[in-house]
Structures are given as structure tokens and as C-alpha cells.
Amino acid sequence: xxxxxxxxxxxxxxxxEGVWQLFMDYRRHLDARDYAAYSQLFVENGEWLGNxxxxxxxxxxxxxxxxTLERYADDSTRTHHLVCNPVVQVDGDRATAQSTWVYVTxxxxxxxxxxxxxxxxxxxVRDGGRWKFERRVAYxxxxxxxxxx
Numbered sequence: 311x312x313x314x315x316x317x318x319x320x321x322x323x324x325x326x327e328g329v330w331q332l333f334m335d336y337r338r339h340l341d342a343r344d345y346a347a348y349s350q351l352f353v354e355n356g357e358w359l360g361n362x363x364x365x366x367x368x369x370x371x372x373x374x375x376x377x378t379l380e381r382y383a384d385d386s387t388r389t390h391h392l393v394c395n396p397v398v399q400v401d402g403d404r405a406t407a408q409s410t411w412v413y414v415t416x417x418x419x420x421x422x423x424x425x426x427x428x429x430x431x432x433x434x435v436r437d438g439g440r441w442k443f444e445r446r447v448a449y450x451x452x453x454x455x456x457x458x459x
Contacts, residue, residue: 322400325436326400328440329400329405329434329441331441332351332442335347336351336393337393343382345371345372345375345376349368349369349372351442352442352443352446353435355367356371356446357444357446358371358443358448359448359457360449360457362374362378387416389415389416389425390414390422391413392414393430395409403435404434405434406431406432406434407432408429408432409429409432410429413425413427426452427450428450429449430446431447432445447459
């Protein structure tokens with residue numbers, strides 16, 4: 311294998327890791343209810359579409375989350391998101407991805423309860439050396455909610 315081929319393979323792996331880091335930052339900011347940091351994971355004209363509504367650009371995305379998601383009184387009421395099973399296709403400074411998301415709440419005995427299950431369809435771009443969302447569509451698969459995109 312040539313040095314160029316090795317460099318290309320390494321770059322691809324670094325890009326996939328960068329996309330995975332974006333997904334983890336997204337989940338972490340969402341669960342912390344840090345909507346300002348969350349919104350900065352999108353490019354200037356980035357789109358978020360899902361059962362909460364639609365928004366374009368960081369300011370609209372932040373406002374959408376402020377309007378639609380609850381804040382936690384303390385950590386004892388906090389909920390969690392899991393992001394898993396990513397499939398990432400990188401093409402230079404652009405990528406597409408699909409991943410599974412799970413929303414975990416608390417039952418009456420403070421035990422984890424799977425509340426929602428869905429998937430994301432993403433279009434990603436490299437922006438300032440970091441991967442960001444250009445378009446994220448969040449589908450709710452269980453319970454099923456039709457989403458017109």
C-alpha cells in the first residue's frame with residue numbers, strides 16, 4: 311500500500327471519528343439542555359427537522375428547543391438520549407450519515423424506561439476544520455410519527 315493510500319485511509323477514519331464526536335457533542339448538549347452549544351453544532355444555514363418542528367440556522371434551532379423541550383429541576387429529573395449504530399459515508403468535506411436514537415426517561419421507581427426510538431438522517435459538512443450538521447432529520451419510529459420532509 312502506498313503512502314498516499316495510507317494517508318487517505320487514515321483521513322477517512324479521522325473523518326468518521328470526527329462525525330461520531332459531533333454526534334456525542336449533540337447528545338451531551340441536548341441532555342444538559344445547553345441549547346446554545348447545541349445550536350452551534352449546525353452550520354449557519356443548517357436545518358433541523360423533526361417532531362418538534364423545523365428550524366434553520368443556530369438561532370432558530372436554539373429558539374425551537376427553548377420552546378419545545380423541558381428544563382430539569384435538578385439531576386433527579388434528568389432524561390437521557392442514546393445515539394448508536396452510525397453509518398457514515400464521507401466524500402471529501404461532505405458526508406451523509408444515519409444513526410439510531412433512543413430517548414430514556416424515568417419510571418415511577420426511578421428506573422430507566424425507553425420512551426421513544428427513532429433514527430436520524432444527516433447531511434454533514436466540514437466547517438472550520440470540524441464536522442457540523444447541514445441538515446438533520448429526526449424520525450420517530452416508535453411510536454411511529456409520520457414526518458413529511
